[in-house]
Amino acid sequence: MRPRVALLGLDWGTTTLRAYQIDGAGVVLGERSAPSGILLVENGNFAGALTDLVADWLAADKNLPIIASGMIGARQGWREVPYADLPAGPDELAPIQFDASFGAQFDNLTRPIHFIPGLAYRNAQGVPDVMRGEETQIAGAGGDGLYLLPGSHSKWVLVIGGRITWFATFMTGELFAALKDHTILGRMMVGTADNEEAFHRGVACGHDSGATLQALFSARTLALFGDLPESGVAAYLSGLLIGAEIAEARALVDNATTMITIIGEAALSQRYQMALSACGLTGQLGPRQAAAQGQWRIAMAAGLVAA
C-alpha cells in the first residue's frame, strides 16, 4: 500500500521556500524547493508562489492540512503571527490558522494554513532576541541539549525538558559578507574561503582574542606582511568570526555541555564542526529534514494530524 500524505509542510524563509509531503508517521514522502523566499516574492503574491511550486499537491487532496514555519509569519511575510514565549516546545508552538485566499486565477480557492509562531524573549539585560523557523527545526531534532544553527544570523539554542529555554543570535554570516564585499579586508582576498589552514588560524585568533574589532584588522596586516597568502584571507576572516561567535556563545550560555548539535546546510555545518573541534568542543550534525520533522510534531501536538 502506498503511504498516504497526511500533512503539507512549508519551510518558508527569506530566500527559499521548501515544501514537504509528510505522512502520518512523520516520514517525508516528497520534497520540492524554489527560490521564492519572502523577500523574493513579487507584490506579496504568496499564494501564487505556493501554487507555482506545488499546484498538483494542493489539487490532489483539498483537505490536506497545511502548516508553515519561518519568516513567512513575519511582518513582511504572508501574515504576521505573534511570537511565543520561552520556554517553548511543540505544545507551546501551537500554530495559528489563517484562511489564505488563492484569488480568481485559482477559482477563488480558500484554504486554511497553520502558521507556526516564532519565539521572542528578553535576556538578562532586557534586550529582546527573536527567531522564526529555527524553533520548528529544534522541535524536529527532538532532544535536550545545545544546538547551533549557522547562517547569516547564527542561532545558539538550549533545550531542556524538550523545550527551548534560551537562545542567542549572532550576526556572523551577514557580517562576513559585509566585511568581504564592502571593507578594505576584501581588497586583499583572492579566491574562496576554502583554505583550511588559514581557517583554523582565524578560528584560534577569533576565539582567543576577546577583542573582535581589533582582531579584524589582522586579516589585513597578516596579508600585508606575507604571513598569510592572499588566497587564505577569506578563510581566515571566516574562521575569525566563527571563532569569536563560539567564544561569545560559550560565555553567554548557562550550560557546561561540550556537545553541540549543528542543524544547517552541509558545507557550513562542516565548517562549524571543524571550528568547534579546534575550540575543544564537539559538533555533531543534526537531522537533515529537521524542519519537516518539527512541522509534523507541532501538527501532531495541535491535533492537525491523527497519530
Add this chain to the structure above:
Amino acid sequence: MRPRVALLGLDWGTTTLRAYQIDGAGVVLGERSAPSGILLVENGNFAGALTDLVADWLAADKNLPIIASGMIGARQGWREVPYADLPAGPDELAPIQFDASFGAQFDNLTRPIHFIPGLAYRNAQGVPDVMRGEETQIAGAGGDGLYLLPGSHSKWVLVIGGRITWFATFMTGELFAALKDHTILGRMMVGTADNEEAFHRGVACGHDSGATLQALFSARTLALFGDLPESGVAAYLSGLLIGAEIAEARALVDNATTMITIIGEAALSQRYQMALSACGLTGQLGPRQAAAQGQWRIAMAAGLVAA
C-alpha cells in the same frame, strides 16, 4: 618682520592632502587642503596633485624643505617607505629622502621630499599592526600618555618617555559604515547618528556586553519591539561599536590611566569624548594641528630645519 616659512609639511592620507607652511618655531603660517588623497589621485600623478594645491608655495622658495607623512608613504602611495620599529619618537622617525620628479610640465623640476616612515610591530600573539600618519600626529602632541585617534581605523596609542611603546587598530568606523549600508541593521535606520540618548544606550551595551557579534543584533530587535525609535538606530549602533572599542582597548593596553587624549576631527572626537565619559574615563581633546607640529619636530630632529 614677516615670519619666514622654514618647512612645507604634507599630511597626505587616503582621502585628503593637507599642506602646511611652518616657521622655524613650529608655528603654522598657512594651511590648505584638497580631496587629493592617494586613492583619489589619478595615474599616480602625485607631483601634479601637489603642484595643483601649492604651486605658489613651491615657487616662492626653491630650497624649502618638504616633509610628508601618512599613506603617501605606503605601497599604493608616491614612494613606499619602510616601517620603523617600536619604541619610536621624533628621533626614530627619521624621514627618508626621495628626489621627486615633477615632470616636463614643471621644467623637469626635481626636489627632495622627506617621507616620514610609518610604524609596525607584532603584538604578544605575533600579529602585526601598522600605522602611517598617526605616529606624526602623536609626535606633534608631544606628551606621555594614552592617545586615541578615531576614524575608519581607530588607533589607540601609548606613549612613554616621549616614544610610542604600544598601539592597536580597531576597525570601528569602517565596520559601522559596512553594517549601516550593507546589512539588515541599516534597513531600520531613519536619519543620522545624532540621537544622544540612543548613542549612550549603545555605548553601555557595547562596553558591557563582551559579546559584540551577539550585541549587534540588538540594533535590530530593540527597534523591532519599539524599544528604540528608528531615528535612534544609527546612533545606537555607532555607540555600540565605540563602546565595544573602548572595552577592548582597556583590556589590551597595559596601562591604568583614565585620561585619554583624543586627536581627530572635531565632531567625531566629541562623540568619543561622550562615550569615554560614559565608561568612567576622561577624554581631553588634543591639539588641532598635531600633524604639522609632528612634522616640524621630526624635521628638527633630522636637522632639516635650524632651531
